[in-house]
Amino acid sequence: MTQRKPQSLADYTPLFYPALMLMVFFVIPFGTMMAVSFFQRDVGGFYTPDFVWDNYERFFSLFFAKILGFSLSLAMLVSLICVTISFPFTYLLTRCERKTQIIWLIVILSVLSLSEVIIGFAWSTLFSRTAGIGNILVWLGVAEKSTALYPGFGAVLTAMVYQALPYTVLVLYPSLSRFDTSFLEAAKTMGASPVRAFLNVLIPVQRNTILATVIMVFVFALGSYLLPQILGRPQHWTLSVLITDQAIYQSNMPFAAAMAVFLVLMSLALVGLTLLIGRKSEAPA
Amino acid sequence: MSKINQSRISRRTVLGASAASVAALSMPGILRADERSLKVGVYGGYFKKSFDTHIFPAFTEATGIKVESVAEPTGEAWLVQLEQAARAKRAPADVSMMSQVALLKGQTTNLWAALDLSKIPNSANLLGNFINKYEDGRVAGIGAVSWYVNLVSNTDVIKEEPTSWAALWDEARKDQLGLLALVSNSFLLEVTAKTFMGGTSALVTEEGILKAFDKLSELKDNVRLWYRDEAQFEQGLKSGEIPMGQYYHDVTGLAIADGHPVRSTFPKEGGILDSGSWALSRASDKVEEAHIFMNYMSQPEVQSNMSRKVGTAPTVKRSLLDLTPEEFASVSSEIDPIIPRYDMYQNRSDWLNQKWTELIVG
Numbered sequence: 001m002t003q004r005k006p007q008s009l010a011d012y013t014p015l016f017y018p019a020l021m022l023m024v025f026f027v028i029p030f031g032t033m034m035a036v037s038f039f040q041r042d043v044g045g046f047y048t049p050d051f052v053w054d055n056y057e058r059f060f061s062l063f064f065a066k067i068l069g070f071s072l073s074l075a076m077l078v079s080l081i082c083v084t085i086s087f088p089f090t091y092l093l094t095r096c097e098r099k100t101q102i103i104w105l106i107v108i109l110s111v112l113s114l115s116e117v118i119i120g121f122a123w124s125t126l127f128s129r130t131a132g133i134g135n136i137l138v139w140l141g142v143a144e145k146s147t148a149l150y151p152g153f154g155a156v157l158t159a160m161v162y163q164a165l166p167y168t169v170l171v172l173y174p175s176l177s178r179f180d181t182s183f184l185e186a187a188k189t190m191g192a193s194p195v196r197a198f199l200n201v202l203i204p205v206q207r208n209t210i211l212a213t214v215i216m217v218f219v220f221a222l223g224s225y226l227l228p229q230i231l232g233r234p235q236h237w238t239l240s241v242l243i244t245d246q247a248i249y250q251s252n253m254p255f256a257a258a259m260a261v262f263l264v265l266m267s268l269a270l271v272g273l274t275l276l277i278g279r280k281s282e283a284p285a
Numbered sequence: 286m287s288k289i290n291q292s293r294i295s296r297r298t299v300l301g302a303s304a305a306s307v308a309a310l311s312m313p314g315i316l317r318a319d320e321r322s323l324k325v326g327v328y329g330g331y332f333k334k335s336f337d338t339h340i341f342p343a344f345t346e347a348t349g350i351k352v353e354s355v356a357e358p359t360g361e362a363w364l365v366q367l368e369q370a371a372r373a374k375r376a377p378a379d380v381s382m383m384s385q386v387a388l389l390k391g392q393t394t395n396l397w398a399a400l401d402l403s404k405i406p407n408s409a410n411l412l413g414n415f416i417n418k419y420e421d422g423r424v425a426g427i428g429a430v431s432w433y434v435n436l437v438s439n440t441d442v443i444k445e446e447p448t449s450w451a452a453l454w455d456e457a458r459k460d461q462l463g464l465l466a467l468v469s470n471s472f473l474l475e476v477t478a479k480t481f482m483g484g485t486s487a488l489v490t491e492e493g494i495l496k497a498f499d500k501l502s503e504l505k506d507n508v509r510l511w512y513r514d515e516a517q518f519e520q521g522l523k524s525g526e527i528p529m530g531q532y533y534h535d536v537t538g539l540a541i542a543d544g545h546p547v548r549s550t551f552p553k554e555g556g557i558l559d560s561g562s563w564a565l566s567r568a569s570d571k572v573e574e575a576h577i578f579m580n581y582m583s584q585p586e587v588q589s590n591m592s593r594k595v596g597t598a599p600t601v602k603r604s605l606l607d608l609t610p611e612e613f614a615s616v617s618s619e620i621d622p623i624i625p626r627y628d629m630y631q632n633r634s635d636w637l638n639q640k641w642t643e644l645i646v647g
Contacts, residue, residue, distance in 0.1 A: 041635070042393070042394075046365075046368060046394060058639075063646075067646070121516075124517070124520075125520075128521075128524070128526055130524040130526055148526060151509065230514075233511075234466075234511055234646040237646060242642065245638075245642070248358075248361070248362045248365070249362070249467055249469070250361070250634065250638055251361045251364060251365045251390065252638075253365075255635075
């Protein structure tokens with residue numbers, strides 16, 4: 001059966017539903033945000049519809065550039081760590097018995113049901129001096145005395161990886177479970193060690209899945225605002241934390257919207273760049 | 286086929302039955318429509334719980350007006366919600382307890398309905414600064430409660446009680462403080478001005494404010510936690526992990542009552558005295574009930590009761606209250622308090638916020 005070009009309007013009907021959803025859940029909210037970002041801020045009040053660049057002007061400073069840079073690097077780091085941990089894990093999981101797989105997947109799904117607040121407070125207890133894992137280390141004789149492990153960058157990173165890990169596994173799982181193991185058997189017959197087969201066969205074959213997962217986790221981590229706030233020092237606050245401050249505490253919607261628009265555009269640009277690089281290296285040299 | 290038909294009929298029956306029962310359930314609501322009620326917004330958590338248990342039932346008993354309390358978030362989040370709802374002619378709460386900064390901001394958009402003081406005769410009991418007015422003299426709010434933000438410390442870690450806010454700058458406190466993360470709720474500029482610059486009047490000029498920022502930046506190394514959420518700090522204070530900082534006097538009192546090793550100090554420069562006012566959304570149609578409510582809450586007996594049960598400082602003149610000296614001392618102090626410069630947060634809001642963020646993040 002060959003693909004036929006759509007002839008009439010009716011042939012396009014299957015597209016209406018997705019298009020409508022995209023309109024309702026993406027285009028309209030994003031459009032509203034774009035519009036608000038150009039509104040005039042009313043100090044002491046709210047905003048009046050207008051077309052001004054003030055909100056963007058305020059954002060273009062070294063101060064915000066540094067925070068944006070930090071937010072993007074943090075999200076990227078979280079994403080890379082998650083994929084590095086999850087890829088071998090998920091691969092091994094798909095080789096397990098069906099029953100074992102189901103148990104693992106249920107455990108992973110249950111982590112997803114935890115809210116960011118609970119995760120943040122749980123880790124802050126775990127990282128505390130008085131009730132945290134430091135005491136276990138002392139008990140084991142590894143450390144002299146218990147020290148607080150938060151607030152700090154390590155605490156933020158750990159909690160964010162913890163939160164994003166289940167998503168990573170769930171995104172990798174379908175593709176890895178469909179993976180045809182005869183590729184690896186072939187590599188084995190040709191004398192490749194399991195590690196070598198994993199690195200030189202499995203990873204290249206799954207490259208697109210990995211790339212898609214990296215992007216998804218990156219975008220997911222970029223929106224995190226509670227964990228950096230609970231577990232980090234002010235220098236670890238992401239742009240999302242400052243957006244929340246502006247929107248909720250300063251009632252400065254136009255500025256918050258301008259920052260959010262910029263964050264969305266930056267991440268779209270990064271995603272685009274990643275896809276471009278992915279496609280280029282895919283083309284035969 | 287006949288089976289499907291049967292199931293369809295039965296489903297319709299079920300739907301019909303449930304529609305009938307929903308209608309039946311809502312009938313009493315229609316019958317009770319003339320019963321008077323009022324939606325009141327108070328800060329969620331401890332405040333709401335205390336008001337629901339100790340204050341609102343007595344009000345309903347006295348006036349027959351039912352109170353439906355609504356948990357409002359702190360800061361200006363509630364203001365934003367009220368304003369947006371009012372634009373759509375809705376009121377998520379009729380009367381709300383608003384912080385002074387939020388009340389002033391609401392005034393700029395005429396969010397608050399003008400109150401008629403002749404219907405609130407008890408407002409004469411209030412201390413003068415607890416009646417909020419629009420520039421043209423209309424009344425926007427009535428003092429509800431006030432509370433102190435004090436210098437708190439853990440008694441196990443810090444044996445000797447500090448006496449001055451200057452203790453926050455002490456080098457021995459390196460990485461040990463918990464302070465509020467926002468310029469408009471920490472009031473640390475006022476604390477700095479009162480402690481080192483001779484008073485909050487130093488903050489009238491931009492130059493003075495910048496000087497206070499400079500002094501504040503000296504204590505940055507001492508701060509372990511800049512908190513937005515109270516629970517974050519309270520946990521650390523109780524365990525001694527973050528042994529000093531600024532915190533609400535009323536909640537600290539509860540922690541002491543629960544046996545935690547903490548103390549709340551009125552420093553010699555004074556505690557920070559912040560307050561909340563009752564204000565009525567312009568979108569509300571419960572104007573009559575709101576006036577009765579505010580009048581009730583301004584009675585000296587009710588204010589005394591709130592001090593005893595909720596731990597807030599009264600907004601009514603001391604001479605009218607039947608609080609014992611001990612009871613009064615537990616919620617307030619004779620030391621001249623630090624009153625926040627609310628005008629500053631209204632006039633220079635964005636500039637202050639930017640400088641503040643740069644100070645703590647940079």
